Amino acid sequence: MQDAGFVWNAEELDAFIESPRKHVRGTNMSYPGERRPEKRAAIIEYLTQLSTAD
Structure with missing residues (x-):
């Protein structure tokens, strides 16, 4: 997965x-x-909230 060759965006x-x-x-x-x-x-929104949580 690390060698996927792209940036993990939405x-x-x-x-x-x-x-x-x-x-x-x-x-x-x-x-x-x-x-x-x-x-x-909904999954992407949830992951985004987790990654920006303080």
Whole structure:
């Protein structure tokens, strides 16, 4: 995952959460992905809040 070759921003996270194995080839991630855009957006919003929390 560290060698993915991109910066982890909201767009990359969205694509990864949608389909981890397609977005980062060779990942061992067992999570199959989330098809629903509204759920992916909620996950990204939550992660953003965690990363900016004091």
